[in-house]
Amino acid sequence: MAEFETATQLVAAATKTREAGYVDVDAYSPIPIEELHHAIGFPHTKLPLMVLIGGLLGGMGGFSLEYWVSAVAYPLNIGGKPLVSWPMFIPVTFECTILAASLTAVFGMLMLNKLPMPYHPVFNVPRFAMASRNRFFLCIEATDRQFDLDRTREFLTSLDGAHEVTAVAN
Amino acid sequence: MAQSNQPLADRMEPVAGSGTPIVIAPGHTFASVTDKISSIVLTQRTPVGYYIALLTAAGLAGLLLMSLSYLVVKGIGIWGNNIPVGWAFDITNFVWWIGIGHAGTLISAILLLLKQTWRTSINRFAEAMTLFAVACAGIFPLFHTGRPWLAYWLFPIPNTMSVWPQFRSPLIWDVFAVSTYATVSALFWYVGLVPDVATLRDRAQGKVAQRIYGMMSLGWRGSARHWHRYETAYLLLAGLSTPLVVSVHSVVSFDFSVSILPGWHTTIFPPYFVAGAIYSGFAMVLTLAIPMRVVYGLEDFITMRHLQNMAKVMLLTGLIVAYGYGVEAFMAWYGGNYYEGFMMLNRINGPYWPQYWALIFCNVIFPQLLWFKKIRMNVPMLFVISIVVNVGMWLERFVIIVLSLHRDFLPSSWGMFRPTFWDWSTYVGTIGLFLTLFFLFVRLLPAISIFEMRTIVPEAKVQEGHGH
């Protein structure tokens, strides 16, 4: 794992790493960097699609519930209004859509990110605490096919702006 | 340098070269932003004044606890509500609090979608404000039922009585809207907090603090993959919260407008309630932000630019609200409905005329001062206006609710509402609860989003080859 001082250096380093053929790479930064996930070769997430599906299911669920309650389970005459007063079902349908979609967004994000994960090897590097302040890190994982402790260390050291290259114990 | 890094949409004042106030004072870096904000929570000594303020607020919250306990024992007869005025302080306060909550979501979601980076330093505490305001709001309808322990009847839960909620009633829509709103705001707030709590975890000295922040941060480590999904989720939440926030106050307005009561039944209600909610919400953000930036020395982060922009939003939404009043009054005459006309005259000249005219003064006349730049740049004046608007928006709900109810269609069912001690104590008590929660929040969690503040520091820009 190598440490960098600026976002620019990290993005450049990540791009070089990918060009050098490393695949199991991760980068750590105190801010979201738009360019970075391209640099480490990470495709677009499928989260939006999940949210859309969640929202649609929520909306349909909400409307079906209202229909079933008002017309089937508990039909009541309220002010002479039809049992299925669809205009009056829209607000709850809408709220259910939003609720389901939001829950999908948050828990979907956590699930895809495999969070919560209280322990991760990178936390063993003392200086990694700075990743949440003002330092940037690039990590080539041992599972990578090209990984070789010495050569990878050499490669990381050669990157522009890299310092404090360390091996991370598992 | 600071100028060129500001996105264009961010400049509300397109006056060339006249020293546009900026969103963050120059010279800040990742490290300084991180240290400054997290130090409020982690290292700074708590001033004595803080404890005094917290204790006062907690005392008022105690008053709330007492009032509610007495209410549970005696029933809602301790309030001044009667027939015909079945809704009074309780629903007024409910709508007022819900409205205040709206600014938080507006700032965090809508301004995010509009790429207004000036939101960054105020969104966190505005979101917290939303949560606390919604909590205060929820108390009122809950206890207005008189039997709060049966509140679960409001939800569609299968039960042995085979009784189901009545989906043709706007009050049930309210249950869904407010509980969805509370859930989504809490999620939005928490998701925003995660990277910052990770910062606190990494910087906290004490073992206990490290453990607690460690658990709350869910093991966040700032991985690029995580950031990417995180940003996507955050934007999606913003996109979902925007229609949600509009829907919540629209549903609140439906509580009134789908009835046929004069003064309640009018089609402009949904957008005009939403504008009013944003109006009062921004007023409350100013009321809280102005003292906070002074006490904690946050003038670098909550700059004049923020106060000015919030003042402008208030001016705009205040004008929309005034438009609503105007159109409503015009249609009351134009519509040719006798009762509508009477309702309007009763507001202007009836037994509650002082409240009505105070409302017009607070919401329509006084805030017009905001047209002047001198006033917008004058912090004490802004503070005064924000409080006047808060009062005005409370009066607006009082006028809508009580004035329409106390004059029924038949003079035989006319009445008056007079608040009792317990009406006031419950109301003041929720203000105490709100402030207590707010004080605790400021002390225990970063009141300004650290990671988002980092993104507006010049350092955050990735240079393409040679710099521009």
Place this chain on the structure above:
Amino acid sequence: MALRETAEQIFPELAQKQRTFLLAGAAGLVLSAVGYTMNPEQFFSSYLLAYMLVLGLTLGALGFVMIHQLSGGAWGVVARQSLGAASRVMPVVTLLFIPIAIGMPHLYEWTHADVVNADPILRGKAAYLNTSFFLVRAAIYFIVWNGLVFLLNKWSKEQDETGNLELPLRMQRVSAGGLLLHVLCVSFAAFDWVMSRDPHWFSTIYGALVLVGQGLVAMAFQIIVLAWLARRKPMSEALTPVYLGDLAGLMFAMVVLWAYMSFSQYLIIWSGNLPEEIMWYLHREQPGWIPLAIVLVVFHFAAPFFLLLMRGIKRNPSLVTKVAMLVIVARVIDLFWLIAPETHHEGFVLSWMDLVLPAAMFALWVGLYFQQLRQRPLLPLNDPQFEEALGPAFAHADHGTAH
């Protein structure tokens, strides 16, 4: 460089197009004049529909010019000159109001003394709904609109030429007050010209609905034109996918706002079910009108909503143009739904004039718009935000100010 050239120089074919559109418009108007002799009632109903369409294209643009002056934003820098050109059609739009003034007895029930005298409600409204006050109000609206168009465009031209730094401030001030007046004028114009077609009916949200409709149709039109202008420099550089997406986002916002307000109005009136209000919807429940309402739900809301949710569509010039065209057609259908059922209480009737008149008036308006567009450069050279919005795109261009 291309920046200082007028649209005329960059797009010489605009002159030809202008002629074609003007001729088509004139031909359509002449054709519908025949309709006037056959059925004046129908003619004026269709004319009002056509008029509200071009009024929306003009006033929506004026509204956006003022909003941009106040809020800033790159989208406005890109669209400003074209929006200005659209607003400058206002004088002709003012003249086009004359037939409505003449046709008042055909359009508005309340102009007939016998009807008013027999109806206590209408007698109560006579202080507002009477011919002379109606015309006085219309005159006020037109003075406000033309005044704003004149001032803002005059200063905008001055800014193009001199880059005087006083001007942005002045335009901002006028826009702040102007927007306020504009909103009031559009609202009351909507009450007077369209809502009072059914003099018993009223809805407090009506003015806001018409305002949003105008903004929507104007923005849709601007998107089509800007995407077309982006075939050549400088617009090809200026209208980046992001800025196009911003404009499409504004269109999306108004689609949603329209749906929100229309639904709120329906829900409130439907559930209140008061005789003086529900009649308006009952007229629109007559045979044939309900399918039209469904068409509106689908094409004025659902289709553009889902299409514009996708960033890929919002940022693609040819796709977003198609959505914008759909929106303009949906706007015409919505205006038809607002206006026509008052002429045909018994059920759905679509006259040939309902097609020819809006088409002709639209063509005429587009011709006049091209005429205005040709005269000025396509980008506001001395806009204080030009550098920030378009600086990178024109880093090497010579766009120095004149002084």
